[in-house]
Amino acid sequence: NAGVMQNPRHLVRRRGQEARLRCSPMKGHSHVYWYRQLPEEGLKFMVYLQKENIIDESGMPKERFSAEFPKEGPSILRIQQVVRGDSAAYFCASSPTGTLGQPQHFGDGTRLSIL
């Protein structure tokens, strides 16, 4: 089984541009989670989605950030008008359902660099 797939692995954007990060969950997984990791730090939760629904977006900045997980296709994390502070590694994880006791499995992330 293929694991969680994220692309691109590396993304460079200039200030003010848009960044789109994609995540395909593991086969059979319908729950997706996005996390952000700054250098030398742990991961910070951003948003939790199920197909076509946002379950919890408490960790996502109110402005410029949005996420979706459509019925067909990958989950997308979108950052509009990027700023230097958005530079980080963004990780996606998935689980079969949201049932407690099911570990989340992570992709290898997208490293976003803002010039």
Next chain:
Amino acid sequence: GESVGLHLPTLSVQEGDNSIINCAYSNSASDYFIWYKQESGKGPQFIIDIRSNMDKRQGQRVTVLLNKTVKHLSLQIAATQPGDSAVYFCAENQGGKLIFGQGTELSVKP
């Protein structure tokens, strides 16, 4: 704020020795914990998990201990190998989202 913390930022052990990585949590209602291993340039890799109705769980060369009285979690790695060198994170599941600690970097000396 975060409810999970790690005691030491770095740990250096000799190859073949046992490693113990500690983690404290603050939410007494927490009932599911996971340990992840993260190598440079990669995503967190699931190692082992434990529910609060258990105090010990064993995997291959790894054991997780949970002490709910003092809200403490530990990961024990037996016969540590060079391939175990990585950053280890404990994480607490809160309603689906994971709350991660800062991580402990494990270095294995040959």
